[in-house]
Amino acid sequence: MKFIVAVITSALLLTGCHPNPLPLPRQAARTPTAQESLQLAAASQGQQQQYYLLQSAETALDSHQSQEAIEALKHVNRQQLSPEQQINYLIIQAQLALDEKQPQSALPYLQQAQSNNVALSADLQSKLQKLLAKTYFAMNDILPGLNNGSAAYQLATATDEKRQISLFLWQKLETLNPSQLRALQKNAATEAQRGWLDLMMTTKNLTLRNDNLLDAIKQWQKQYPHHAAQALLQNMGTRNSMLARPAQHIALLLPLNGDLGNQGRAIRNGFLAAYYQRQSVGYSPQISILDTTQDSIPNLYSKAVKEGADLVVGPLLKSDIQSLIASKPLAVPTIALNTVPNVGNISNLFFFGLDPDDEVQQVADKMRIDHRRRVLLMTPQDAWGQRIRAVFQPYWEKQGGVIRAEIQYHTRAQLANQLLDAFHLTASQRRYMSLRSILRKNPRFVPRRRDDFDAIFVVATPAMGRQIIPLLRFYYASDIPTYSTSQIYTASRQKDHDLDGVIFDDIPWLFTNNITLPASLMTVQQKIIASWPESYAAYPRLYALGADAFGLISKISQMSLLPNVGISSATGELFLEPNGKVYRRLVWARINNGKARLLSS
Structure with a gap:
């Protein structure tokens, strides 16, 4: 007591x-x-x-x-x-x-x-x-x-809860390879176990032609009509939504020189590392790599198709993707490595990138799941901050959330004054001074900040985040959960001590010591670190993007057919939306003693 x-x-x-x-x-x-x-x-x-x-x-x-x-x-x-x-x-x-x-x-x-x-x-x-x-x-x-x-x-009893449970089970099995699944099949004793393992083996059968995958899954549905996995097989796609056959000649379009050369080469290296890993299981398409700094995107795309490419990965820049869309109908399936707004559903075009909008919306989802409703929003006073706010505010308010106060910061000195005002600490200090004057005494005083918000969403770079979070503690907000996006985290334990307590979303690739990814991806990551240690340290997320871009080539048909089922990948759990965008569901971590620690899902 x-x-x-x-x-x-x-x-x-x-x-x-x-x-x-x-x-x-x-x-x-x-x-x-x-x-x-x-x-x-x-x-x-x-x-x-x-x-x-x-x-x-x-x-x-x-x-x-x-x-x-x-x-x-x-x-x-x-x-x-x-x-x-x-x-x-x-x-x-x-x-x-x-x-x-x-x-x-x-x-x-x-x-x-x-x-x-x-x-x-x-x-x-x-x-x-x-x-x-x-x-x-x-x-x-x-x-x-x-x-x-x-x-x-x-x-x-709720349909959504049933689907979430089924998706959880799918994700746990999705990381297993066929030999592990076969060993489990031998010991499966219940219909629930056999049904899950049979379905997973069907989707992992690399020899199964894409146009036969739909038939195989429909046969499974007849065999297990009351199985939990049925919740994931609703709204299945059709043969028209699937690639006709696995790609045999892939063209990779990236900037390999100029201002984005380092970033382009990091994506290329991740792509090739995944490619060489898949060669070991018998999938070895031809790869052509084209530097997008050497010619226009429409010309390079036409060149790739004329030389036999039956699938294109890239380009990377939004402007290049828009040029490609405007040029002509796309001749072959194309996985663009970025997203562009308001383009609708374009035949043969998929969008896959590290879209910050996904992260922002997932912050809102996480706060709602954590029973937060009233938020203090802190964004930088620049174009990035304006974009984050433009995405967050309508999405948050649509879910019933309220933005109690906003701070658009520029410098640390400015931020300190903004926090004093936003927390109503200036008013609290004035009340104390008035009371002291009336009483002609010095009563005990602990400043009282406003208490009408239950979460703080901080959008910041690592350097700025290391200034903001200590200020929040100093101004009596250490008890309010603070959320952020991956941009705040660098994996530098010495520097990240100042970020203790921050909850943020990021890609699974950065937490392979604490999370289970498919064994093939773990091998890819180890080879990347051994081959390009300095480049990987600078661009780990872009290496993950490259590795996943290659993995998508053989998974895009399954994702089209099974839109409710995610693919466990380096950049998140991947889902294909009706407009062709690949949506990434990220993992959550909390920084403690300078180290990010995964939170339970």
Whole structure:
């Protein structure tokens, strides 16, 4: 109880000269914050107090504040828990262990929860089965993971939840190679297991012609009509949306000289590293590389097609892509390495790039999932900041979010004053001075910042981010979750200490020590680092783009046919949208002690 009181006391001190309790939620629909739940726990007794402590721990976990969750759990009196609260306690402990990348520690909690003969709500049963699936997969125990994941699917009632569970299971199997899948097939004991493994083998069959893939999947659907994977096979494409056959001659169009020469060569090197890796499994198309700084894009494209290219990768620049679109109908399938706005669906054209718009929208999605609604938006006072704001604001507001305040910064000195005003600290200081004048005393004073926002979205370069984040701490905002995009992160542990606490999205390629990518991609990355260490250190994301660009060539038909199914790749989980754009779903990390650490999905 001392801990709870201490937490509340410290919260009161932050409110200024006249301590008042933090307001309780005005609407029942809003989940109390972890801090508010602790307050409610302090004012309650018995099972009600335990309920609020568990709620505080859950909310802290949702906000990726593991230490706060641990502290709340320390003060749970398990003797006062109801049977269902006992299960919830075990599930929270298991989630904490999983967040610490310790699935072996999580499993006993979940097994104990599973063995308790307690009638659980459907929601708690589903949560238990999903955590069991995640735990088994984290331990590389695939078959039990499929069983528990399939059980969670059966418990789910919402269509979107069913699809998310099925997509999770697909993603776990998608990283396995055919020999691993065949070994699992031999030991598969349930229809759920056999169905998943048979479908995955079908999509990984490199000898299967593209025009036969649709027939093979339809046959699987007849064999497993009630299987969880059926949720991913809705809205399937047609033969018209697929490439007729695997490309045999690929033209790669990139700037290899000039201002973007280094970037173009990084993409080329990643592409070729993936190409040589695929040669080992029998796919060896001819590759022609054309330097886009040497001629116009329409001329180079025509030259490539005349010389026999049946697929083109590139160009890279938006202006070059627009020139290509304007020149003539595209003769062969083309994967442009960037995106251009408002072009509609163009025959034979796909867009694949490191689109920052995707990142910004996923920041909004992440904040919504984390139960954030009221944000302070901080952007640089330049064209980049204007573009980010233009993408974020309508998308955020469409989801019910509110931008409580905005800061468009330019310099650090300017930013400090902007934060004082945005946080209403200047007004707080004026109130204190007025009170001191009236009382003719020096009352104890802790500045009170505004508390009507629950998240901060910082758009910044690494250098500027290292100035902004310490300022946020200095001005009493260290308790507000701070989100950003990949641009803030450089993987420099010494320098990134100033970014501690920032939650950001980025590509899986940068976290291969902590995430499972297909073994072939891991090999590609190792060869790249060995061959071009300095260039890779400067452009790791562009190397990943090049590697994925080659991988897309053999996957684009599957992605057209199965738009609900992602492809596990270096730059994210890839999905093909109806307009031909490849959408990247990124991973999330939080910086702690200067090191980015992946967050649980």
